[in-house]
Amino acid sequence: xxxxxxxxxxxxxxxxxxxxxxxxxxxxxxxxxxxxxxxxxxxxxxxxxxxxxxxxxxxxxxxxxxxxxxxxxxxxxxxxxxxxxxxxxxxxxxxxxxxxxxxxxxxxxxxxxxxxxxxxxxxxxxxxxxxxxxxxxxxxxxxxxxxxxxxxxxxxxxxxxxxxxxxxxxxxxxxxxxxxxxxxxxxxxxxxxxxxxxxxxxxxxxxxxxxxxxxxxxxxxxx
Amino acid sequence: xxxxxxxxxxxxxxxxxxxxxxxxxxxxxxxxxxxxxxxxxxxxxxxxxxxxxxxxxxxxxxxxxxxxxxxxxxxxxxxxxxxxxxxxxxxxxxxxxxxxxxxxxxxxxxxxxxxxxxxxxxxxxxxxxxxxxxxxxxxxxxxxxxxxxxxxxxxxxxxxxxxxxxxxxxxxxxxxxxxxxxxxxxxxxxxxxxxxxxxxxxxxxxxxxxxxxxxxxxxxxxxxxxxxxxxxxxxxxxxxxxxxxxxxxxxxxxxxxxxxxxxxxxxxxxxxxxxxxxxxxxxxxxxxxxxxxxxxxxxx
Numbered sequence: 001x002x003x004x005x006x007x008x009x010x011x012x013x014x015x016x017x018x019x020x021x022x023x024x025x026x027x028x029x030x031x032x033x034x035x036x037x038x039x040x041x042x043x044x045x046x047x048x049x050x051x052x053x054x055x056x057x058x059x060x061x062x063x064x065x066x067x068x069x070x071x072x073x074x075x076x077x078x079x080x081x082x083x084x085x086x087x088x089x090x091x092x093x094x095x096x097x098x099x100x101x102x103x104x105x106x107x108x109x110x111x112x113x114x115x116x117x118x119x120x121x122x123x124x125x126x127x128x129x130x131x132x133x134x135x136x137x138x139x140x141x142x143x144x145x146x147x148x149x150x151x152x153x154x155x156x157x158x159x160x161x162x163x164x165x166x167x168x169x170x171x172x173x174x175x176x177x178x179x180x181x182x183x184x185x186x187x188x189x190x191x192x193x194x195x196x197x198x199x200x201x202x203x204x205x206x207x208x209x210x211x212x213x214x215x216x217x218x219x220x221x222x223x
Numbered sequence: 224x225x226x227x228x229x230x231x232x233x234x235x236x237x238x239x240x241x242x243x244x245x246x247x248x249x250x251x252x253x254x255x256x257x258x259x260x261x262x263x264x265x266x267x268x269x270x271x272x273x274x275x276x277x278x279x280x281x282x283x284x285x286x287x288x289x290x291x292x293x294x295x296x297x298x299x300x301x302x303x304x305x306x307x308x309x310x311x312x313x314x315x316x317x318x319x320x321x322x323x324x325x326x327x328x329x330x331x332x333x334x335x336x337x338x339x340x341x342x343x344x345x346x347x348x349x350x351x352x353x354x355x356x357x358x359x360x361x362x363x364x365x366x367x368x369x370x371x372x373x374x375x376x377x378x379x380x381x382x383x384x385x386x387x388x389x390x391x392x393x394x395x396x397x398x399x400x401x402x403x404x405x406x407x408x409x410x411x412x413x414x415x416x417x418x419x420x421x422x423x424x425x426x427x428x429x430x431x432x433x434x435x436x437x438x439x440x441x442x443x444x445x446x447x448x449x450x451x452x453x454x455x456x457x458x459x460x461x462x463x464x465x466x467x468x469x470x471x472x473x474x475x476x477x478x479x480x481x482x483x484x485x486x487x488x489x490x491x492x493x494x495x496x497x498x499x500x501x502x503x504x505x506x507x508x509x510x511x512x513x514x515x516x517x518x519x520x521x522x523x
Contacts, residue, residue, distance in 0.1 A: 022436065022437045023436070024434075024436070024437050028437065029433075032433055032438070033362070035441065035443065035444045036355070036447055038444075039444035039447055040351055043347045043351040043448075044347070044348065047328065047343075047344060047351070048328070050340065050343055050348075051328055051329075054333045054334075054336055054340055055333055071332075072336060073335060073336035088332060089335065203329055203332070
């Protein structure tokens with residue numbers, strides 16, 4: 001009890017410490033700033049290491065057709081059409097979370113002359129996107145790519161999404177950018193579709209490229 | 224070299240009363256806004272909603288400045304200096320803090336993966352960056368001015384920098400959400416303001432000591448680390464108490480922020496009072512010593 005009282009007294013009562021009336025020298029002030037900066041640098045270095053460790057963690061998605069690795073912290077689910085979707089619920093834009101969707105469909109036909117079945121499927125796919133998405137713009141179509149050791153085409157596009165309208169709350173629409181990687185296996189078309197807002201796009205593009213690079217075809221089950 | 228003890232040890236009670244009024248005023252204001260939002264749902268949409276949100280984001284800073292101005296009128300701190308540090312805090316948040324946290328580290332992409340990741344990232348990245356910038360807003364501006372002549376000035380300018388920082392975060396919140404409704408929006412704004420002002424009060428206390436006393440080399444880093452740790456811990460706890468599954472209950476965040484702010488400002492108040500008493504005691508002791516020496520000399 002007595003000890004507690006002494007400790008409390010030490011904390012609350014002034015002591016005759018001469019440093020209390022002696023301002024620091026300029027050198028001491030410079031050192032204090034230097035140590036503060038070093039402390040900040042150490043904290044940020046540890047934070048950077050934490051970020052690298054966390055970002056290297058992935059989760060595996062697998063369905064009968066293919067498997068891929070996506071960031072472990074993303075939320076996995078399905079969209080209205082039953083396609084697998086992985087969403088980053090922490091993305092910069094709170095109104096439209098960046099997402100990657102895995103779509104399997106029968107290879108569509110555009111009815112237009114095309115260099116290959118894949119190019120024809122890409123044309124038909126772009127057409128269907130333009131009808132489904134508001135203010136759709138096809139930004140580029142890049143061929144000569146490979147996904148899961150299969151020839152692939154990437155369709156880059158942008159459209160205007162109105163995510164708050166579905167919630168019944170009026171809000172400002174957002175411009176969304178997307179890249180769809182298409183490849184064919186037999187008569188089956190597989191699409192790895194990535195979408196994010198303009199603000200998220202530059203960082204998301206790298207994540208999408210990593211996910212696409214991780215795609216592997218699953219062997220067909222024995223008959 | 225020594226300092227003017229009575230000046231350094233001058234305590235500005237206007238600061239403490241205005242800070243207490245700010246905490247009480249903001250809690251009362253959120254209760255009022257919440258009531259209004261429930262009873263009279265606003266019909267604001269689009270740009271009007273955004274404009275209302277931006278005005279709302281400014282309320283805490285305006286309230287504190289108004290309270291401080293009224294409380295401090297008999298012993299005034301130059302208001303343009305206080306306002307200048309407030310603006311500098313905001314500018315550093317917009318130009319450095321947010322880009323580093325959200326674009327360089329992109330913490331929003333990965334910090335929610337596990338509770339321990341969230342806590343560590345909140346302290347090591349968000350906490351340290353935010354608290355360092357608030358400290359820098361004072362240390363590299365008003366700190367060397369002759370206006371920074373009292374120990375408690377560190378807290379005054381620290382709180383101003385913290386409110387500036389919070390105001391920019393609140394602007395970002397409003398713009399990200401395309402405007403905010405009065406009830407939830409006011410609570411988020413108040414939580415940010417109370418939290419950032421009180422954490423900056425801690426670094427302000429450490430700065431005030433460092434300016435007028437010979438402190439050990441670890442003194443400022445210690446202040447920064449304590450403020451960063453409390454910052455990270457607070458926002459981690461705030462997430463825990465406000466997000467329960469799909470339910471968002473921001474009112475718990477307001478209670479937590481008010482408790483943190485009151486607790487921190489009370490501790491800082493007593494620390495400053497103790498340091499001031501120490502300064503005055505030493506000054507008196509020195510005077511007595513000098514008088515004794517002078518008396519002895521005259522006798523000789």
